[in-house]
Amino acid sequence: xxxxxxxLVSGIFSLLLAAGCGGSAAGAHEGHSGSHGNSAGGxxxxxxxxxxxxxxxxNPIDKNIYVDYKGRRIYFCCKACISTFNxxxxxxxxxVDAELKSGK
Numbered sequence: 001x002x003x004x005x006x007x008l009v010s011g012i013f014s015l016l017l018a019a020g021c022g023g024s025a026a027g028a029h030e031g032h033s034g035s036h037g038n039s040a041g042g043x044x045x046x047x048x049x050x051x052x053x054x055x056x057x058x059n060p061i062d063k064n065i066y067v068d069y070k071g072r073r074i075y076f077c078c079k080a081c082i083s084t085f086n087x088x089x090x091x092x093x094x095x096v097d098a099e100l101k102s103g104k
Contacts, residue, residue, distance in 0.1 A: 049075060050100055055092040056081035069093070 059077035
């Protein structure tokens with residue numbers, strides 16, 4: 001009985017861990033780590049972020065919604081914008097670069 005309970009607890013823990021890790025619709029692809037939220041060692045919402053607007057919609061960013069792409073963290077206003085970004089990331093990187101260059 002104790003052995004069965006151990007397997008049950010282990011199985012539940014594994015499912016919870018899997019559900020919380022990499023559960024993005026976009027998935028990982030070239031240049032993209034698959035991160036879509038804060039992670040240990042990453043930026044936290046209290047850290048200063050130079051990017052202020054979503055490159056897809058132009059709305060204010062949510063510091064908890066981002067993609068790491070080619071060594072850069074790109075923030076978005078909502079998770080739906082990540083899918084749009086993934087279709088043409090270079091287009092949206094230009095928008096982010098223009099914002100950062102203008103200092104707005």
